[in-house]
Amino acid sequence: MNKLLLSVLCLLAVFVAAMPCLADTVNGVLAEERVVNLPQDQSKWYVSVVGNATDSRYNEIVGWFDTNASLKKLKDQVQFCPVTSDTAIYQARYAGNVKALPTVRMQKADGTVVYEAAGKYLPMTAAGLNGALAGAVSTAQGIRPILPWRRDMERRCPGPCPNPQPNPQPQPDPAPQPIDDGGTPNVDPDVQAEPPLWALTLVCVVGVLGGMTAGYGRKLYDKLNPPVK
Amino acid sequence: MKRILVTLVLLASVAGCDVGENLGASAPKKERPTVNVPAALRQSNWRGPEGQGSCVHASMISLLRWQYRLKTADHWRQTYGDGEQPEDLAAKFDQEGIRYAYVTNGDVRFLEWACRTRRGCGITVMGGAHMVALVHLDDKWAAILDNNSVEKFIWVPRETLIAEWKASYGWAVTPIYAPAAPLPQ
Numbered sequence: 001m002n003k004l005l006l007s008v009l010c011l012l013a014v015f016v017a018a019m020p021c022l023a024d025t026v027n028g029v030l031a032e033e034r035v036v037n038l039p040q041d042q043s044k045w046y047v048s049v050v051g052n053a054t055d056s057r058y059n060e061i062v063g064w065f066d067t068n069a070s071l072k073k074l075k076d077q078v079q080f081c082p083v084t085s086d087t088a089i090y091q092a093r094y095a096g097n098v099k100a101l102p103t104v105r106m107q108k109a110d111g112t113v114v115y116e117a118a119g120k121y122l123p124m125t126a127a128g129l130n131g132a133l134a135g136a137v138s139t140a141q142g143i144r145p146i147l148p149w150r151r152d153m154e155r156r157c158p159g160p161c162p163n164p165q166p167n168p169q170p171q172p173d174p175a176p177q178p179i180d181d182g183g184t185p186n187v188d189p190d191v192q193a194e195p196p197l198w199a200l201t202l203v204c205v206v207g208v209l210g211g212m213t214a215g216y217g218r219k220l221y222d223k224l225n226p227p228v229k
Numbered sequence: 230m231k232r233i234l235v236t237l238v239l240l241a242s243v244a245g246c247d248v249g250e251n252l253g254a255s256a257p258k259k260e261r262p263t264v265n266v267p268a269a270l271r272q273s274n275w276r277g278p279e280g281q282g283s284c285v286h287a288s289m290i291s292l293l294r295w296q297y298r299l300k301t302a303d304h305w306r307q308t309y310g311d312g313e314q315p316e317d318l319a320a321k322f323d324q325e326g327i328r329y330a331y332v333t334n335g336d337v338r339f340l341e342w343a344c345r346t347r348r349g350c351g352i353t354v355m356g357g358a359h360m361v362a363l364v365h366l367d368d369k370w371a372a373i374l375d376n377n378s379v380e381k382f383i384w385v386p387r388e389t390l391i392a393e394w395k396a397s398y399g400w401a402v403t404p405i406y407a408p409a410a411p412l413p414q
Contacts, residue, residue, distance in 0.1 A: 038330055039405065042345045046410035079407035081297060089297065089409055092267030097413050110257045111411030173300045176328060176406055 037179075043109050044182040046079045047133075050094050051102030053084040053171055058102040061122065061129070068126035070188040074133065075177070077185040078106075082174050106133055114140040134187035257414035262365030262372040262382055264349035264408070270294040271379035272302075277310025285313035287376035288351035288362045289404065293327075296348060296406035301327065313360075315400050328405040335399025337391055340366050343403050347411070350403035357398040366390075 049065070051058025062082050065075040083090050085101060098105075100119030107113050115136035123129040272290035277283045286309050293302035309321060315333050322329045332339045343350035344366040352363045352373075364382060365372035371390035372382045394401070 038339075038342050039346065040342075042347070046407075048410045079410065081407060081410045083297070087299060088267055088269030089294070089299075092269060093409060093412060105410075105413065107410055107413065109411075111260065111414040112257055113413045116413075171300070173298045174407075179328070179405065 039179045040181045041079070041179075043184075044077070044079050045109060045114075045185055046081060046105075046107045047074070048081040048083055048094070048105045048107070049102065050083045050090065050098055050105070051085065053086060055102060057122075058084075061102055061104065064126035064129060068130060070130040071126055071133075074130070074185055074187050077182055080174070080177060084171055086171075104129065106136055108140065112140075130187065137185060137187050140184075260412055263344050263347050264292075264295060264362070264364035265412075266291055266295045266349075266362070266364060266374060268379070271374060272306065272376060273379050274376040275310065277312075279311045281311040282359075283310040283312075284360045284376050285318060285351060285402075286310060288360050288374075289318075289402070291362050291374060291376070291379075292349050292351065293404050293406075296404055296408050298327075298404065298406055301325070315402070318402060322404075329402060330405055331400070331402035333398060333400045335395040339401050340391070340394070343401070347408040348403050348405065349408075350401045352394050353397040353400040354393050355397060357400070360400075363390075363401070 047065075049058070049062050051061070053059075065071045065080065083094060085095075094103075098118060102122065103116065103118040104122060105113060106115040115133055117123065117132065123132050270291060272287040272294070274282050274284050274287045277286075286305060290302045290305055293299075293305065305325075315331060319329070319331065330339075340350065340352065340363055344363065349362055349364045351360045353360050354373075359377075361376065362374040363371065364374050365384075366387060369387055370384055371387050372384050373390070374382055
């Protein structure tokens, strides 16, 4: 009888342990009729990196968002869009409004551009780009949307547009980003290199010793060479 | 002379108002539809190996392309086809490692979420016999992209669309990745 009771209890325990697995999540979203944990990420900003897939400069900049800690952190906070010039989405949504390739553009959720740099105006290093983006984020709160008279300027005054060479090689899909709500990104500001404390102390000690030595030397000189009166 | 002066002052004040309005911060122009899938990314319906329409797959492919999963979309086009059921599609998404969410209970909040986050979603219509992509939903209007006629978006009143969807088993499904960036403002 005891064995029977024990078996029943064990079965119950196994059943209770297995229950949560029936509502297991798939990448943070329940694959069931009742969907929960949907990302409320409509306020997330966008960072687009646009360029030719065969351009080493473009690939270098895209790579910064994986190798530079600050940019990697930013990438996880925004909708990150690496767009190559051989795609239809580039032709439809970027070709008419980028000045050159590669381009890095940061936008608010409503499309307001808070930072854009292209071609030779792009920062030369990952730290430089991070600093520029951090500055743009910090000043974005006071930014105004483009004035009505400036809208569609590219269409009205067509200028030289980048003319990329199509690359028929299919590009791999970008790595999926974490699912979260998000909002205004928090970009790490530039860290200024400060001298270590021991160096400052050493400079002070050397200065004091130097001063004392100079003072003593002067007195000694005066003593050895009395002024002629 | 006084009248002329008063008229000039009034005119100047009116002109001033106009200038002030131009300098003020006007709201950015919202893109319509929210999920503005470019024509080149829209997938038309096709006959699958069993001769059935592939409207569910076509809708998913258009949304995958909008969310910049271009290679996944191509793979899906080459691998799957014919009619589809919610559970079977979910199993295929699981098998392919694709992030997704769906409802089959006609919960309008799902549609609102999908359009608010600019992802869009596939929705059933015509009594459940067809799926189209929902690309816009606001207080008054909805827009769909029908894979049987991908040339243009079809605008319908919000309540009409919701009633049609609910009368069609209320199935809605979408991949979950970063949508295309909005047009610059």
